[in-house]
Amino acid sequence: MKMSKRNFAAVIFFTIVAVFLFFTALLMHPFGDFDENEPEMDQRIIDNSQTETGANNAVTGVVFDYRGFDTLGEATVLFTAVAGVILVFRRLKK
Amino acid sequence: MSGMSKIVKTIASITFPFVMIYGLYIIAHGHLTPGGGFQGGAIVASGAAMILVAYGSIWTMGKVKEKYLSVLESTGAIVFIGTAIFGLLFAGIFFNNFLFDGNIIFNIVPEKGSTVGILNSAGTLPIMNFAVGLKVIAGLFVIVLVMAYATTKRGGGKK
Numbered sequence: 001m002k003m004s005k006r007n008f009a010a011v012i013f014f015t016i017v018a019v020f021l022f023f024t025a026l027l028m029h030p031f032g033d034f035d036e037n038e039p040e041m042d043q044r045i046i047d048n049s050q051t052e053t054g055a056n057n058a059v060t061g062v063v064f065d066y067r068g069f070d071t072l073g074e075a076t077v078l079f080t081a082v083a084g085v086i087l088v089f090r091r092l093k094k
Numbered sequence: 095m096s097g098m099s100k101i102v103k104t105i106a107s108i109t110f111p112f113v114m115i116y117g118l119y120i121i122a123h124g125h126l127t128p129g130g131g132f133q134g135g136a137i138v139a140s141g142a143a144m145i146l147v148a149y150g151s152i153w154t155m156g157k158v159k160e161k162y163l164s165v166l167e168s169t170g171a172i173v174f175i176g177t178a179i180f181g182l183l184f185a186g187i188f189f190n191n192f193l194f195d196g197n198i199i200f201n202i203v204p205e206k207g208s209t210v211g212i213l214n215s216a217g218t219l220p221i222m223n224f225a226v227g228l229k230v231i232a233g234l235f236v237i238v239l240v241m242a243y244a245t246t247k248r249g250g251g252k253k
């Protein structure tokens with residue numbers, strides 16, 4: 001059976017993504033391991049979020065300031081959900 | 095759904111303002127206390143859904159049209175992205191918090207450590223909280239309202 005061009009491209013793409021994910025997984029730092037000499041993102045946010053964002057609530061500081069793009073994506077998901085529901089149920093309304 | 099008994103309607107009417115105030119408080123104090131736009135918006139939308147269950151979808155649809163709720167949701171999205179783009183214009187970085195130590199509004203920077211919350215702080219975060227809250231209120235309520243209204247039997251069992 002001859003593989004079509006489209007399937008061939010899909011296999012190549014899948015292989016690239018799989019290899020990339022595999023080596024990324026090898027590079028992750030061990031689960032639950034905390035190096036006291038190199039405090040990481042969480043400690044930095046706890047130390048600096050009040051003076052850098054002005055918010056007493058560090059979670060809001062992270063959600064709306066440090067990780068604003070994530071919130072933008074969530075808002076887009078909600079917008080898509082509303083659009084989908086109105087689209088699907090519009091025919092039933094009449 | 096075509097409304098429930100008079101007891102349910104009365105109790106829902108009495109409880110409704112308190113649910114609204116609680117949800118709006120969660121949104122307004124999002125930068126000081128646990129919660130924020132999403133959580134407070136979900137509370138307000140739950141209160142509106144309670145009214146929807148108690149009074150029925152036809153009555154509620156007569157009071158609130160879903161296209162106005164869609165406009166409200168889009169307004170929230172535009173305010174949210176607009177604040178982010180103002181960060182790009184004024185400070186050069188998308189989503190930059192350009193207000194928090196300026197001299198316009200929301201400009202008090204709290205002491206480090208555990209302090210009493212100041213409502214007039216945190217720069218763009220309260221604006222974004224209100225925008226996301228508006229978006230979640232309108233979005234969740236329009237989902238529930240449209241689904242309830244579309245599946246209601248009207249006019250002699252005709253769907």
